Amino acid sequence: MAQPRDIDGGKGPLERGRRQYQLKEYKKAISFFTEAIEMSSDNLLLTAWDHRAACYEKLQQYQPALKDAKRMIDLKPECSKGYLRCGKVLQLKGENELAMKIYERGLKKVKIGADNERALLQTIYNKMRLALDPGKTLDPLEFLPLELAQMVCQHLAMRDKVVCLAVSKSWKRLLESSHKLWTTLDTTTASKPINQNSLRAYVRRSNYTLERALISQKARLDTQKITYLTKHCKKLRHIDILGHGIIGDSLTASIPHAKSLATINVSKNCLITVSAIREILKACKETLAEASFLRVKGNRTQWSVGWPRLDKLRSLSLRAEEELSLDIAELVGATPNLRSVALNNWKLPVVPAGLEAWAHLEYLDLSDSQMVLLPRLPPNLKHLILKDNPHLDLQVPRYDDEEEVNKLPLLETLDISGTAFTGEGIKRLTQESIKLKNLKALSLGLRITATVGSVTEEYPSADSVTALSLSHLLIWEKRLLEVVSLYPNLTRLDVSGTKITGVAVKEFVKRGIKWLKLNDCREISIDAVEWARGQGVEVEYLFPSQTTSVKAFRDSSFAGAFWH
Numbered sequence: 001m002a003q004p005r006d007i008d009g010g011k012g013p014l015e016r017g018r019r020q021y022q023l024k025e026y027k028k029a030i031s032f033f034t035e036a037i038e039m040s041s042d043n044l045l046l047t048a049w050d051h052r053a054a055c056y057e058k059l060q061q062y063q064p065a066l067k068d069a070k071r072m073i074d075l076k077p078e079c080s081k082g083y084l085r086c087g088k089v090l091q092l093k094g095e096n097e098l099a100m101k102i103y104e105r106g107l108k109k110v111k112i113g114a115d116n117e118r119a120l121l122q123t124i125y126n127k128m129r130l131a132l133d134p135g136k137t138l139d140p141l142e143f144l145p146l147e148l149a150q151m152v153c154q155h156l157a158m159r160d161k162v163v164c165l166a167v168s169k170s171w172k173r174l175l176e177s178s179h180k181l182w183t184t185l186d187t188t189t190a191s192k193p194i195n196q197n198s199l200r201a202y203v204r205r206s207n208y209t210l211e212r213a214l215i216s217q218k219a220r221l222d223t224q225k226i227t228y229l230t231k232h233c234k235k236l237r238h239i240d241i242l243g244h245g246i247i248g249d250s251l252t253a254s255i256p257h258a259k260s261l262a263t264i265n266v267s268k269n270c271l272i273t274v275s276a277i278r279e280i281l282k283a284c285k286e287t288l289a290e291a292s293f294l295r296v297k298g299n300r301t302q303w304s305v306g307w308p309r310l311d312k313l314r315s316l317s318l319r320a321e322e323e324l325s326l327d328i329a330e331l332v333g334a335t336p337n338l339r340s341v342a343l344n345n346w347k348l349p350v351v352p353a354g355l356e357a358w359a360h361l362e363y364l365d366l367s368d369s370q371m372v373l374l375p376r377l378p379p380n381l382k383h384l385i386l387k388d389n390p391h392l393d394l395q396v397p398r399y400d401d402e403e404e405v406n407k408l409p410l411l412e413t414l415d416i417s418g419t420a421f422t423g424e425g426i427k428r429l430t431q432e433s434i435k436l437k438n439l440k441a442l443s444l445g446l447r448i449t450a451t452v453g454s455v456t457e458e459y460p461s462a463d464s465v466t467a468l469s470l471s472h473l474l475i476w477e478k479r480l481l482e483v484v485s486l487y488p489n490l491t492r493l494d495v496s497g498t499k500i501t502g503v504a505v506k507e508f509v510k511r512g513i514k515w516l517k518l519n520d521c522r523e524i525s526i527d528a529v530e531w532a533r534g535q536g537v538e539v540e541y542l543f544p545s546q547t548t549s550v551k552a553f554r555d556s557s558f559a560g561a562f563w564h
Helices: 013-022 026-039 042-058 062-075 080-092 096-109 118-132 146-154 158-164 169-177 196-205 223-232 249-257 274-283 328-334 423-435 477-484 502-510 526-534 549-554 557-563
Strands: 184-186 212-216 238-242 263-266 270-273 290-297 315-325 340-347 363-365 383-385 413-415 441-443 467-469 492-494 515-517 538-540
Touching (some): 013 042, 080 118, 096 118, 096 169, 158 184, 158 196, 274 290, 413 423, 502 526
Parallel strands (some): 184 212, 212 238, 290 315, 413 441, 441 467, 467 492, 492 515
């Protein structure tokens, strides 16, 4: 008679025990698991005890099963497995209240996210509590999956998170379970100064992995507090200074400790000096990719700033509080890899230096910079903003190779509102991009233009343009409609402050315009606005105001000649 083949040959006691458990040979399985316990440690020992306890359960031998479960808890109090086994055995014995205490103890000992079974532990605890006391109010966060609960907490403001810490122990455990909930320090909702102890506690909850700090002036984060952040948070990459006030020494003293800083933004309500900016940029020149200072104070006559070399810098925004002098050639030389530049309210040289060295530049904003002559521009530009330079034009050639200068084939956006640009200058700037169908948005308003003759002499025709602004142009409705007809694929149109009537509104809707801006259009009735909205067009319309400077100019005797 043939001997039966040993199907478990070559396997260890743990695997053999599992095989016997599957065959419902629980006593044999216990012997194998006992052998595994004697030769195992750490996680394997925990698994062997768990399996043997499961066998005792099947044999309804609850006392030895309970002993194995307690051994599991003693070995790994930070793991859910022991609490789950112990609670289950107690439930089988009918000791539900004691099982509840075991589950609750497990929830306190096992950190959220520590293992995959903690969510099961929470679910069983919630179900038991509901069954034992169905009338008791339950915590909704405890019933949510961990990921969803953390997503809810992620949307809380900093102040709300701190308040929620005091709601209950379970909320505190949840909020402190993940350092990702604390990687952004947002003090914009602070109603009073933040003290040093509160700041330290917040940073500890982030496990010192703070990535971004939004610092409001109301929070009163002085040099000591900001330095604490930059010293201890090695992953701090973004700093935003918000609110009203003066900033300077606290930043220049603390920024050198921020070894990973990639972005610094100082809002338009925070005054900062040119010298402070220079020190900040110098301190983090190896890592800084984006810098924005929107209220700069300096010397009106000092052109040179002494910029440090900033090879990593990709975006720079500087707005002067008043008309400060700026040597743009020095800035170009120090920032060769910029892709975005905004220089607003600066006094640039009468004959500005060429900007071709910004070979990677795609966005350039030179609004309100008192320019008379346009500098040589880098050919890779996609967005060019020149608005509010009332003396700027491109009509008179400045270079021997003028035909080859300032060809912008990639140009997508051009804003020359509030300049002296004529039709010839507009066409020269846009001809290459129109030819390649790259031009998408044009802003041509707030200029004095011809009121007679062909509109094609004043405006370039472009099928690719989908957004057009003709705001506050001093032309009649009929001529304005002729201008709009040059752009057959328009979907967005701004004709604020013009003489159009409801007739033009209907024509715009007929041509497929989906967004209209009609602020300060005195000849338009509210009925025309509501009709356009009824046709599915998004209309921005504010009642005419008599106070704006634009309206004062339009109604002046000088401008009156263009209307009558």
